[in-house]
Amino acid sequence: MAIDTLVIGSGAREHALLWKLKQSPRVGKLYVAPGNGGTALIAENVPIGVMEFDKLVKFAQEKRIGLVVPGPDDAFVGGIVDVFQAHGLRVWGPSREAAQIEGSKAFSKQLMQDAKIPTAEFKIFTDSAAALAYVRTRGAPIVVKASGLALGKGVYVCRTTEEAERAIQEIMVEHVHKAAGDEVVIEEYLEGPEISVHALSGGVTHVLFPPSQDHKRVEDGDQGKNTGGMGTIVPVPWVTPAMMADIENRIVIPTFEEFNKRGVRFQGLLFPGLLLTKDGPKALEYNARFGDPECQVYMRLLKTDLLDLLEASIDGTLDAIRDSIGWHRGFAANIVIASGGYPDAYKTGFPIRGIAEAEQDEHVVVFQAGTKMDNGQLVTAGGRVLSVSAIGSTLKQALDRAYAAADKIHFEGMHYRQDIGAKSLT
Ligand SMILES: Nc1ncnc2c1ncn2[C@@H]1O[C@H](COP(=O)(O)OP(=O)(O)O)[C@@H](O)[C@H]1O
Ligand SMILES: [Mg+2]
Structure with missing residues (x-):
């Protein structure tokens, strides 16, 4: 029987998940809450917010949803999986x-x-005076991080001690990231791709x-502010x-x-962000969901039915399908097109x-956010x-x-980076 599926979120990541699920012969009706202008073309947009768990559960019960696929970090961290499970609904993703x-x-x-697990040396603080004293003894460069979810804006890579002091002031005294900054991680600055x-x-x-x-900075040459991500390639040649194998053995397996x-x-x-330092791979952080924009390129290259993968993940039966998981040959890339001003304030409605x-080129799919x-x-x-994705037999293509x-x-006002993947072309 076809499985009616509800995807939760409104980004290009969720558009890409829907695009891939749509190709599954076993998926029935597709819903997305709240979705966006692009998801409406391939699924039914449901006007319920990502964090409105009770309303989402009620909707899923009414529509007899067979699978719930949340996308965003705040939903998982807020315990969306536990809430759906408590109502006996089938849901993919990590518990709270x-x-x-x-x-x-x-x-x-x-x-x-x-x-x-190899990672940057660190200390955790809840007191700003102690944090300040620490950065003054350690010196710069140094990295100051709000511990909680901060919309991708809670990490300050500081080149000087003054910058680090200002970061502590913003996070711990002015509370610009609210409770996400109640705890602060201060860590060693690492270098590498x-x-x-x-x-x-x-x-x-x-x-x-x-x-x-991914390419995190807003400007070419990895300059300017950090963003949610400006473009991706897969695989990295x-x-x-x-x-x-080294990353799997030193980081992924020990985590599990x-x-x-x-x-x-x-x-x-599990999506660890990592730096390849001269001393080997080091974990910077973990995400517990698909990356956005990483998801978009993965969905373009994945050959296997996504429903099979998600169900095997829920049921703990990945071993049984491991050998049948396939990826298309070649490469996928995507370019994120952002509003003028992003990642700072921007206007909308254009x-x-x-x-x-x-999309006249059959290799191209434009995912909307x-x-x-x-x-x-x-x-x-x-x-x-927008996330403009394409596949090719070479990365260049x-x-x-x-x-x-x-x-x-x-x-x-639109802008996008001109150098996505450029460093991997030579
Ligand atoms: N210890 C570090 N050394 C150098 N750069 C770092 C370090 N930690 C984080 N960064 C940079 O800051 C970015 C954001 O940090 P991350 O820990 O991934 O937090 P989040 O993605 O939650 O904002 C990383 O993608 C990386 O480019
Ligand atoms: Mg990150």
Whole structure:
């Protein structure tokens, strides 16, 4: 029987999940709460917010939803999986307890320490005076992090002691990240290329996805402010199978083992962010869900039915399907198109043109994020607006197609990086 499915979220990540689920012969009706202008074209948008758990449960019960797939971090950290499970509904992803690995950087650093996972040296603070004294003795460069979820804005990579002092002031005294800054992690500054690793877990065994790479800074050459992510490639051509095995052995497996030791089942997606330093891979943090924009490129390259993967993750049967999981040959890339001003303040409501033209290339899919329909016109409604994805047999081909498509799109004030994947081309 077809499984009616509810995806929760409104980003390009959720659009990509829906796009992939839509291709499954076993998926029935597709709903998304709250969705965006693009998801409305392939699923039914339901006007319920990501954190309105009671309303979401009621909707799922009324529609006899067979599978719930939440996307965003705050939903998992807030315990959405526990709430759906308590009502006997089938839901994918980590419990509130497991999602602490993303919801609290203090928790995750402690876990890394317990499991002897390579990571930046660190100390945890709840008192600003002690934090200030620490950065003054350690000096710069140094990294100051609000422990909780801070919309991707809670990490301050500080080049000087003064910058670090200002970060502590903002987080701990002015409370700009509210309770997310009640605890602060101060850690050693690390150097090296950054990659994203995704491991789908069924609680006991896991499956590792190919390595991907996001581009966090808003401007070309990794300049400017940190963002939610400006573009991704998969796979990263210079990350060898031996490097992935090393990452799996030193970071992924010990993390799952530590959860097991603590009697916590981690079901869902573990996404450690890591730096490849000269001393080997080091974990920066964990996310407990698909990355956005990583998800978009994974969905373009994944051959296997996504429903099969999600169900095997829920049921803890990944081992049984491991050998049948396949990826298309070649590469996928995506370019995030953002509103003028993003990641700072930006205006919305500008008409978006050119998506159909961009998608005339059969290798291109435009996933939507901050968009909505306004009297029959698609307009901007958020910071990251579109994720223009393309596949190709080489990385260059995937990037060229994605950029050619992005160039056909227009809205007032739009900007996107011109150098996604560039460092991996040589
Ligand atoms: N110890 C570190 N050394 C150097 N750069 C870091 C360090 N920790 C974080 N960063 C940079 O800051 C970004 C955000 O940090 P991260 O811990 O991933 O937090 P979040 O994604 O929750 O904002 C990382 O993607 C990385 O580029
Ligand atoms: Mg991160």
